[in-house]
Amino acid sequence: MRLGNFSVKRLTVCALLVSLCFVFSFIERLIPISLSPFGFKLGLANIVIVFALYKCQIFDTLIVLIAKILISGICFGGPVYLFYSLLGGVFSFLIMLVLKNKLHIVTVSIFGAIFFNIGQVLCACIIMSWNIVYYLPIMVIAGVFTGFIIGILTDIAESRIKI
């Protein structure tokens, strides 16, 4: 059975990944760590995004990413966070797409995390004021560490799970 040019398998994998994002976002909410005004988080759901980047088609990854941002934005963050993570999400997706085959998965994840944070800071700068630019260095450093942890986890998942 085919749904347009979207096979049942593709659809199911997408749905599965989106629900995984939701579960990860929920688990993460149970362990709150805050270091910055943006609520510095590990972003466990990003494991799913990086995983999808390597295993799925670009279009599917984008769908999972947008679904993840909407879900975590609406359920866990609030409407303001939606804008911040939307710009961050688009930034990180683009950089990861460019670096995908050039660098190791851990490095790609690190850059994804860094650009997610840069996008957030940029969005905050536009909405509020340019003073927030002072947060950029600490956000980049935070991105390196969270991206590293996410990258290692995704590396393990990516090499073991077959779709």
Added chain:
Amino acid sequence: MRKRKFSVIDIIIVVVVLATALSALIFINAMGNDGNKVEIIVNGVVFSTVNLKTDEKKEIEIKDSKGKVTNILVLENDTAYVEWATCKNQDCVHHNRISKVGESIVCLPNNVEINIIENTGVEDAAW
């Protein structure tokens, strides 16, 4: 397809990025001189500007446009911090105390921004 090995290039790129960010952070901290005014901005509008240096502990209630108190700012020992906030995540409450020019505490849910600034010679009334 994906690269299987973590190569030298990966390490170099990550180290360069980390070093740049760290030096920027150190630069910002070293450059910052102690400010003497606290500027509170609510919804992009200056709510009030107060002296950072106070003889005794001083609490300031930050209100939104409807007059509801959203955050309580405390000035103590030439530093400023948020003691209480209505928001869910409480990030501004956990934020470190600020005292240097350019440092700020931001409360995204309430759209409140607290900046340390230098006295520009402009009196409070002019705002």
